[in-house]
Amino acid sequence: MSRTSRYLAIRRNPHSDELLARGGDFEAYSILQRAGFIPVVRLHETYHRVPTGLADADASSLATNAVARLRAVGYLVDCDAGFDTDARPASFLPLGASVAHLAERLRDATTTDEAAEALTELTASHDGILTALQEVLTATAEFHDGLGQLADPHTARRLRYLADEHLDVIRTDLIHTRNTLADRRCPHPGRSACTEEVPATGHERSAVCACPPAPSPRTLPAPPPPGAAGLHR
Secondary structure (H helix, E strand, C coil): CCCHHHEEEEEECCCCCCEEEEECCHHHHHHHHHHCCEEEECCCCEEEECCCCCCHHHHHHHHHHHHHHHHHCCCEEEECHHHCCCCCCCCCCCHHHHHHHHHHHHHHCCEHHHHHHHHHHHHCCCCCHHHHHHHHHHHHHHHHCCCCCCCHHHHHHHHHHHHHHHHHHHHHHHHHHHHHHHHHCCECCCCCCCCCCCCCCCCCCCCCCCCCCCCCCCCCCCCCCCCHHHHCC
16 A cells, blocks of 8 residues: 555645545545545545535534544544644444455355355345345435435435345345355365365475465567568568
8 A cells, every 4th residue: 555545634725715635545535434524526536525514613523533533543644733633532343344354254265155154144134234234225215204305205215216126136146146055065166275284295395285386477478579560561
């Protein structure tokens, strides 16, 4: 990771008085969003702003909280003097980290049983992750019912459509994939577990394990000699 991606600036624009956060990487973006900032995605950059209509004192408190959170995990933050702080709040793994761990389990899986077990956490009927996600979408739709603006009923209908149609397609396909893997009950041919033992018949006694050698990096073909292209008429 480059040093540039670990640097952010949280300042008020002297011309527009907008409180903006610029710089960082996707981890920093998540911290900014949890602190209350709103992402703004442009063609050539992504930056963050405070919510519209926020009082100056509340915006300053939001920025100060963001500075503290970012510095607590090692980011270099340049900020206005009013946002500077020595606070370093404790950081905890977000809920998404538990879901991301399933991807690690799938990448490490050496049998179809192990892969099916990881997918079960997604597809379990009562308390699987996809069931919980559907509940979140439905609850967000219910929140928009009667919220008061003209677009709110449309947003509620759209969220229910996502929960009932798109998410249902994903869940159905993953359930089928999980069940198929559970029935196969076989090792992955390209992911045998390493025993870290070298057979007695091995030719290289200094080898650490009996795993096949890693594939060699693909080499590009040599370029034609200078002037070769001009020999053909």
